[in-house]
Amino acid sequence: MVNLPLAEAPVVDYGEDEAAMVRYRVEGTERALMLDNRGPIRFDADGNLDPAILDAYSRHGFYVLTGVLQPDELADLERDVADLLDRAPVTKGATVDRHGRPALGRDCTGRNVSWVKPLSDPIGGTDAAHGRHPAKMIEPRPPDGAPPYVVQLVLGSLQFSDACLRVYGHPDLLRVAEAINGPDFTPFNEAVWIKQPRLGGSVAWHQDGWTHWDHPDLDEGTHGFNYMAQLYGCDAANGLWVVPGSHRIGRADITAMVKAAGSDRLPDAVPLICGPGDVAITNRQAIHGSFANTSDDVRVTINFGFHRRRSVLNVTSGGVHSAITTYDEHYIEERSKLIAYAIDARRQRFGDEEPYRYQPFAGREDEFRWNDEARAAIKDYNLRDLGI
DSSP states (O other), X not given: OOOOOOOSOSOOOOGGGHHHHHHHHHHHHHHHHHSSOEEOOOBXXXXXXXXXXXXXXXXXXXXXXXXXXXXXXXXXXXXXXHHHHHHSOSSTTOSBOTTSSBOTTTTOSSOOEEEEOTTOOSSTTSSHHHHOOOSOOOOOOOOTTOOSOEEEEXXXXXXXXXXXXXXXXXXXXXXXXHHHHOTTOEEEEEEEEEEOTTTOXXXXXXXXXXXXXXXXTOOTTTTOEEEEEESSOXXXXXXXXXXXXXXXXXXXXXXXXXXXXXXXXXXXXXXXXXXXXXXXXXXXXXXXXXXXXXXXXXXXXXXXXXXXXXXXXXXXXXXXXXXXEEOOHHHHHHHHHHHHHHHHHHHHHOTTSOOOOOGGGTTOXXXXXXXXXXXXXXXXXXXXXXXX
């Protein structure tokens, strides 16, 4: 397991809210496991995704795809995540890692390593990210001796980790993406989330999208989805929570929902319950968030998402994941090259699989061989993230 030191304090909890939080986790877990939205990826003889998966995902706004990543792939990911943390700046703002070497992303223009104060909610109730996190979460007291900041997120992760790149090219996950978003689907962005034990901060309740809410063609799939591949699994204490069905209601008044609940414990939300190698798919329009991780269990999530092409083509957006710009054909093609490189990187590691055939680059596969030249070419690729 990734070596993350635990603070010496014997107990880290929610203080006067701890008893209510324990009940909330238990009840939320029970509700989550009663839903019909978990199981292995299933295709029919013609390669079509099982309609029962599509139906459950459509109704609930999320689905837990079980057993997607096998032990050898999880071992690759574990090594790469440990390397990312070893190469991270020694502290927030530092330019070197703990060994005195140039820190991860030091030579990049794009944002890479993101930090959080232990057990804090840095953006809830602020105007950050177009104000889409309107209500602040409870912030437990950090343990004695906690560092001032901890790593919580590595953005642009495909340029730093071949193992993450190979997950991005997983043929079954790309076939699911095609079934939901069409064969010409496009990237969104990618990251590694590290919810550190007794230290990991919260992410206030939100819906990911900030465009299209008033568009006449808005539907439940307009803002795409995220995959969340779990290295060690996740539960009610360290995982993401989702309000089932909320992806269908349009833009929600989250402030009013929190006020009605009397706390940040939204009564209809359920946690993602995943084992190692499970991959959750969550609609970006669903209301979701996560609580500060007071547990002893680390969560490591390999996060990546996809859009419908028609949702991003010739749309002017940005300002959260990348600069505000118009996503024209050239912009989308350049960003989509990461899918092609990922498919080839995976082919080189898992030669017994049938590689996915990405329709926008069909017949051009030889242009996208994963090698040292390609590695140099994708530096700062996340400057072209497609955020809507």
